[in-house]
Amino acid sequence: MRKYKGTSKLMLQPRSAEEVSQILKYCNSRCLAVVPQGGNTGLVGGSVPAFDEVIVNTSHMNKIISFDKVSGILVCEAGCILETLIAFLDNQGFVMPLDLGAKGSCQIGGNVSTNAGGLRLLRYGSLHGSVLGLEVVLANGTVLDMLGTLRKDNTGYDLKHLFIGSEGSLGIVTKVSILTPPKLSSVNVCFLACSDYASCLKLLLDAKRKLGEILSAFEFLDHDAMDLVLKHLEGVRNPFPSSMHNFYVLIETTGSSESYDREKLDAFLLHSMENGLISDGVVAQDITQASSCWHIREGIPEALMKEGGVYKYDLSIPVETMYDLVEEMRVRLDASAKVVAYGHLGDGNLHLNISTPQYDDNILSQIEPFVYEWTSKHKGSISAEHGLGLMKANKIHYSKSPETVQLMASIKKLLDPNGILNPYKVLPPSLFSKAEIYTE
Amino acid sequence: MRKYKGTSKLMLQPRSAEEVSQILKYCNSRCLAVVPQGGNTGLVGGSVPAFDEVIVNTSHMNKIISFDKVSGILVCEAGCILETLIAFLDNQGFVMPLDLGAKGSCQIGGNVSTNAGGLRLLRYGSLHGSVLGLEVVLANGTVLDMLGTLRKDNTGYDLKHLFIGSEGSLGIVTKVSILTPPKLSSVNVCFLACSDYASCLKLLLDAKRKLGEILSAFEFLDHDAMDLVLKHLEGVRNPFPSSMHNFYVLIETTGSSESYDREKLDAFLLHSMENGLISDGVVAQDITQASSCWHIREGIPEALMKEGGVYKYDLSIPVETMYDLVEEMRVRLDASAKVVAYGHLGDGNLHLNISTPQYDDNILSQIEPFVYEWTSKHKGSISAEHGLGLMKANKIHYSKSPETVQLMASIKKLLDPNGILNPYKVLPPSLFSKAEIYTE
Numbered sequence: 001m002r003k004y005k006g007t008s009k010l011m012l013q014p015r016s017a018e019e020v021s022q023i024l025k026y027c028n029s030r031c032l033a034v035v036p037q038g039g040n041t042g043l044v045g046g047s048v049p050a051f052d053e054v055i056v057n058t059s060h061m062n063k064i065i066s067f068d069k070v071s072g073i074l075v076c077e078a079g080c081i082l083e084t085l086i087a088f089l090d091n092q093g094f095v096m097p098l099d100l101g102a103k104g105s106c107q108i109g110g111n112v113s114t115n116a117g118g119l120r121l122l123r124y125g126s127l128h129g130s131v132l133g134l135e136v137v138l139a140n141g142t143v144l145d146m147l148g149t150l151r152k153d154n155t156g157y158d159l160k161h162l163f164i165g166s167e168g169s170l171g172i173v174t175k176v177s178i179l180t181p182p183k184l185s186s187v188n189v190c191f192l193a194c195s196d197y198a199s200c201l202k203l204l205l206d207a208k209r210k211l212g213e214i215l216s217a218f219e220f221l222d223h224d225a226m227d228l229v230l231k232h233l234e235g236v237r238n239p240f241p242s243s244m245h246n247f248y249v250l251i252e253t254t255g256s257s258e259s260y261d262r263e264k265l266d267a268f269l270l271h272s273m274e275n276g277l278i279s280d281g282v283v284a285q286d287i288t289q290a291s292s293c294w295h296i297r298e299g300i301p302e303a304l305m306k307e308g309g310v311y312k313y314d315l316s317i318p319v320e321t322m323y324d325l326v327e328e329m330r331v332r333l334d335a336s337a338k339v340v341a342y343g344h345l346g347d348g349n350l351h352l353n354i355s356t357p358q359y360d361d362n363i364l365s366q367i368e369p370f371v372y373e374w375t376s377k378h379k380g381s382i383s384a385e386h387g388l389g390l391m392k393a394n395k396i397h398y399s400k401s402p403e404t405v406q407l408m409a410s411i412k413k414l415l416d417p418n419g420i421l422n423p424y425k426v427l428p429p430s431l432f433s434k435a436e437i438y439t440e
Numbered sequence: 441m442r443k444y445k446g447t448s449k450l451m452l453q454p455r456s457a458e459e460v461s462q463i464l465k466y467c468n469s470r471c472l473a474v475v476p477q478g479g480n481t482g483l484v485g486g487s488v489p490a491f492d493e494v495i496v497n498t499s500h501m502n503k504i505i506s507f508d509k510v511s512g513i514l515v516c517e518a519g520c521i522l523e524t525l526i527a528f529l530d531n532q533g534f535v536m537p538l539d540l541g542a543k544g545s546c547q548i549g550g551n552v553s554t555n556a557g558g559l560r561l562l563r564y565g566s567l568h569g570s571v572l573g574l575e576v577v578l579a580n581g582t583v584l585d586m587l588g589t590l591r592k593d594n595t596g597y598d599l600k601h602l603f604i605g606s607e608g609s610l611g612i613v614t615k616v617s618i619l620t621p622p623k624l625s626s627v628n629v630c631f632l633a634c635s636d637y638a639s640c641l642k643l644l645l646d647a648k649r650k651l652g653e654i655l656s657a658f659e660f661l662d663h664d665a666m667d668l669v670l671k672h673l674e675g676v677r678n679p680f681p682s683s684m685h686n687f688y689v690l691i692e693t694t695g696s697s698e699s700y701d702r703e704k705l706d707a708f709l710l711h712s713m714e715n716g717l718i719s720d721g722v723v724a725q726d727i728t729q730a731s732s733c734w735h736i737r738e739g740i741p742e743a744l745m746k747e748g749g750v751y752k753y754d755l756s757i758p759v760e761t762m763y764d765l766v767e768e769m770r771v772r773l774d775a776s777a778k779v780v781a782y783g784h785l786g787d788g789n790l791h792l793n794i795s796t797p798q799y800d801d802n803i804l805s806q807i808e809p810f811v812y813e814w815t816s817k818h819k820g821s822i823s824a825e826h827g828l829g830l831m832k833a834n835k836i837h838y839s840k841s842p843e844t845v846q847l848m849a850s851i852k853k854l855l856d857p858n859g860i861l862n863p864y865k866v867l868p869p870s871l872f873s874k875a876e877i878y879t880e
Contacts (some may be wrong), residue, residue: 121591152819158604381593
């Protein structure tokens with residue numbers, strides 16, 4: 001069940017930046033609010049209308065414009081589906097630097113606007129590093145051509161970064177230029193069991209050092225997450241049927257040499273076994289086994305949904321203290337809810353999920369604001385990769401200083417003085433008085 | 441000889457962000473212009489006073505604040521010398537994601553403010569990817585705490601990017617948080633000869649694919665660059681004394697396994713020899729030989745200086761057409777000057793140098809604006825890594841659209857309404873009328 005739904009009397013599907021420009025010019029001159037929308041796969045209500053906003057959907061701008069096989073630079077329109085781009089690049093011998101569960105319907109323009117993270121960030125970094133250029137339409141209809149295709153360009157302020165992760169509140173991304181790495185032929189996946197969280201951390205440190213340049217994913221899940229997957233997902237088998245473990249780690253390597261990579265991984269695993277960091281482990285022998293390992297990790301959200309209601313939190317927390325929050329939450333909630341933890345450990349990103357038979361305000365009041373206060377106290381982020389959207393616009397102060405939020409608001413006012421672009425999202429609406437938004 | 445010199449009656453060396461704040465608050469209230477200055481190693485006059493600006497030098501803010509060995513995240517003050525940080529991290533088993541010729545005196549705050557590129561960008565990407573957080577003092581003295589130490593944080597606009605590469609014109613960077621990769625034990629360097637530019641390009645494409653994750657540098661120089669190095673630098677030996685070649689390529693690999701990496705490199709070289717891409721080549725057998733190879737590439741600026749006057753251009757150009765500019769320039773200048781080309785080919789970054797017995801306005805008029813017009817026509821950047829500074833503030837329109845430059849000016853006015861921070865740099869002064877700068 002989707003948590004955020006909205007309705008609108010009008011959805012427009014422009015076919016070019018010029019058409020987006022005309023729409024925004026019109027809406028801006030009449031102070032009509034607009035929701036930019038890509039594949040509408042976000043989890044925080046960033047791409048749904050809060051009231052009666054006009055939806056500007058980018059689906060019809062879905063052309064691949066160019067691809068340069070020497071540099072690996074792809075230029076395409078914002079509405080290209082991520083999976084389409086992944087398949088296109090695969091044919092050319094390259095890969096997208098990002099991959100997400102929602103790849104079948106999410107769009108690259110939305111990925112850029114939300115600074116999507118996902119499964120390859122550990123290896124290829126964030127979109128702030130790999131996006132080389134953007135074309136963006138501003139609230140007043142100005143088409144901003146920053147569609148560079150250069151790896152290096154130090155001419156003035158690098159304004160494209162303002163639009164990466166600002167969730168459509170500063171402009172609508174219409175074209176993207178992105179650096180894609182060459183596809184490497186050798187992929188290995190292993191699924192490991194650890195007895196405690198400290199062992200997971202030591203394993204991470206060792207993997208970074210010993211697997212070095214071939215490490216491409218380091219994911220973790222706890223006992224409760226595994227339980228749910230085994231209970232709800234058909235065809236999933238426990239890799240270690242004889243005993244349950246407290247923690248599980250999925251490690252993926254990607255490199256250019258089958259035999260070398262495998263030897264390196266084997267040496268690392270042997271060493272970790274000898275050191276007692278791993279209680280048990282399997283290395284996938286073929287692509288089917290590798291998919292099964294990934295399926296356990298990727299199936300957790302579905303298993304959670306089948307279990308009942310779920311409160312979802314997407315947090316960045318320094319890895320040393322990350323799991324303390326999970327344990328404290330268990331103590332707080334006692335038997336009233338199941339606390340399930342998994343995520344991109346290699347990036348310090350915890351997906352904390354609280355599963356209950358049904359949604360319950362008493363339980364919610366036990367979770368919030370505690371979860372945000374705890375995260376803030378430990379210098380974490382209350383949104384690692386999902387964004388703030390409608391859900392957390394009023395919670396930004398848990399992760400950002402008042403001066404920084406004030407400057408964000410000033411920049412919003414500079415770029416969108418009438419406040420037509422994605423209102424009520426990202427920043428606390430109280431920063432913009434109604435009079436200022438609607439009558440200026 | 442330095443091209444840009446400036447004088448000032450006052451240089452202040454604050455010891456904390458609080459002191460920087462007090463200085464800027466004072467200067468802003470009196471409309472006194474300020475030049476932020478780190479190691480003062482820039483090449484475009486960005487850190488020298490144009491008239492009588494007060495210098496705010498960051499040298500005394502040089503403490504390392506923290507280093508986390510699990511995440512590899514370093515937090516330090518802006519005045520830390522790059523080489524000091526490199527040595528500190530080396531002891532911890534990590535590396536800085538950037539390395540520059542000027543490392544002995546440049547400072548991390550200046551590196552961030554100019555978005556310095558350098559020798560490791562091909563492998564580790566730009567500072568927009570590796571800088572995780574900043575503390576910045578704004579023109580009005582506000583201390584902006586964006587000093588996050590998280591790999592992922594999608595809470596609002598990622599404002600730190602405004603200060604990366606804006607050359608001190610929007611704020612003074614006082615602290616930096618940066619993600620550093622683990623140090624890898626195996627480094628190989630080879631120096632290769634190619635008969636034509638097309639072979640260099642094919643070699644680059646092959647290296648990206650075959651060396652994949654261990655490729656860490658792909659540099660090139662042409663025949664004229666090699667000539668100068670052999671003529672002017674003592675102790676440099678031609679790796680291929682029996683014959684001269686048209687182009688030379690330096691390839692470096694960095695990985696975690698000595699034997700595997702070397703086998704991979706050898707297989708790549710054998711394949712390239714058989715395909716006729718390489719005319720000759722040497723692989724460094726030890727660190728001394730590796731340093732000799734690097735010395736040829738890094739010695740070019742010194743050799744150029746010893747030859748006489750030199751007009752220096754730092755351009756990003758799509759690699760397919762990059763060398764056409766060099767050849768057209770040779771035809772234009774004929775015998776009046778020596779056109780020398782080298783650079784970070786792997787990043788599409790050409791350092792075009794025109795060497796003359798002495799500086800000559802007739803020659804300059806043959807070079808400019810031709811070099812900028814040509815670069816603009818081929819969708820390149822007139823500053824790949826050096827920035828705009830004083831030298832190219834008025835040339836920004838060759839690489840950026842009028843709408844984009846206009847938005848940069850609006851952001852400058854928003855953050856620094858009195859125009860006190862590094863005036864006359866980065867953006868064309870004509871965008872800011874005198875009245876606006878000095879009397880607002």
